[in-house]
Amino acid sequence: MRAPLLVVMLGLSLAAAACSTEPSASVPAPAPDPITTEEMTALLETSSEPVVLNVWASWCIPCRSEAPMLSRAAATFDDRVRFVGLNVRDGSSDAGSFIAEFFPEAPIEHYADASGAIPIDLGGNRGVPLTYFYAPGGELRHLHRGVIDERTLALQIDEILAG
Secondary structure, eight states: OHHHHHHHHHHHHHHHHHHOOSOOTTSOOOOOEEOOHHHHHHHHHHOSSOEEEEEEOTTOHHHHHHHHHHHHHHHHTTTTOEEEEEEESOOHHHHHHHHHHHOSSOOEEEEEETTOHHHHHTTOOSOSOEEEEEOTTSOEEEEEESOOOHHHHHHHHHHHHHO
16 A cells, blocks of 8 residues: 555656746756856946856866855855856856856856866966955955865955955
8 A cells, every 4th residue: 555655756756846836956957158258358447346267168177166155155245246157168058057066046147168277367277166256346356276165265255345
């Protein structure tokens, strides 16, 4: 008797899940918009808010470890700091899947640089992750190479907010 009840309950659960209106976690977000160095520089220079620019790639394991913290920080400082993600040297579907997994509702603008030239043009290197901290108007205040920890992220955000 227990086996048929279990089968019925499992069937009902699957049917309910199939009828759900919530998006599936496996559905990728739209791919980030391509951007050039000139366009990124203009974005930074015309921003009236401080900018945290995080350079990431879906294949980068350290990027995966820092992504949840960046998502929370973007939500916390949404009204005071502009968060920008720059995907480099990646495929658009992989980038979209990464965004869907780690930044589904985070207030982060995402862009793509297939060549990986923008971070170098901004004073960084080809390594990921990189996190740039800009004052309003585009002045670079700090560049963090590698995985950023919560303390460093908070300190640098405080610095760019203080002016």
